[in-house]
Amino acid sequence: MQSIADAIADRRLPPGTKLTEERLTQIFGVSRARIRAALAALAQIGVVELRPNRGAYVARPSVREAREVFEARRIVERGLLDRLTRSGPLPAEALARLRAHLALEKAAEAAGNRAASIRLSGDFHLLLADLAGNGTLAAFLDTLVRQSSLAIAALEVRPATDCAAHEHEAIVEALATGHADRATDLMIEHLGAVEDRLAPDAAVPDVDLFAVFGRAGLAG
Numbered sequence: 521m522q523s524i525a526d527a528i529a530d531r532r533l534p535p536g537t538k539l540t541e542e543r544l545t546q547i548f549g550v551s552r553a554r555i556r557a558a559l560a561a562l563a564q565i566g567v568v569e570l571r572p573n574r575g576a577y578v579a580r581p582s583v584r585e586a587r588e589v590f591e592a593r594r595i596v597e598r599g600l601l602d603r604l605t606r607s608g609p610l611p612a613e614a615l616a617r618l619r620a621h622l623a624l625e626k627a628a629e630a631a632g633n634r635a636a637s638i639r640l641s642g643d644f645h646l647l648l649a650d651l652a653g654n655g656t657l658a659a660f661l662d663t664l665v666r667q668s669s670l671a672i673a674a675l676e677v678r679p680a681t682d683c684a685a686h687e688h689e690a691i692v693e694a695l696a697t698g699h700a701d702r703a704t705d706l707m708i709e710h711l712g713a714v715e716d717r718l719a720p721d722a723a724v725p726d727v728d729l730f731a732v733f734g735r736a737g738l739a740g
């Protein structure tokens with residue numbers, strides 16, 4: 521059910537959308553059992569929520585879950601960059617793939633194609649994981665990228681592209697010039713900038729306890 525996963529990843533299906541089994545069965549022309557299995561698999565990686573007796577919904581991460589996802593990304597992506605740069609400067613072929621990807625990101629950004637921009641900005645991180653050559657970490661990062669896309673969709677304050685292409689470019693240039701530590705610093709900064717667009721204030725309102733309980737509460 522790659523198409524459901526893709527539609528969630530590029531936010532054509534936003535957080536909280538009800539995923540009616542019957543309708544999906546009609547759309548995809550497959551059995552209800554297959555749809556159910558696909559939804560269960562998506563629930564396994566945290567992008568679908570199965571509510572007892574109510575059905576399946578696109579997951580809606582809480583602020584806390586979103587923070588955890590970004591923390592996990594910082595740990596995993598730092599490790600991947602370490603691995604990628606351990607044996608010296610990147611080979612020309614790897615740099616060529618990264619630069620070709622940057623060109624696609626910029627083109628999507630210039631064309632104002634939001635779905636493509638979202639997909640390509642996640643793919644940049646997955647390309648680095650692929651180049652680092654640890655399939656287990658790459659698969660884990662794939663899940664984390666899907667979860668962070670949902671977190672941004674559910675919680676962002678300022679709608680923007682997930683990742684600014686010029687920030688990716690700076691990371692690639694640091695890698696190209698053999699500045700491994702700088703590339704890692706830029707990546708951590710970059711993930712922080714994406715996370716900063718989430719709205720903790722909107723999700724956790726600033727409650728004035730005096731307004732709730734009144735001054736009298738002080739006496740008790």
Ligand SMILES: [Zn+2]
Nearest residue numbers: 641683688710
């Ligand atoms: Zn990025």
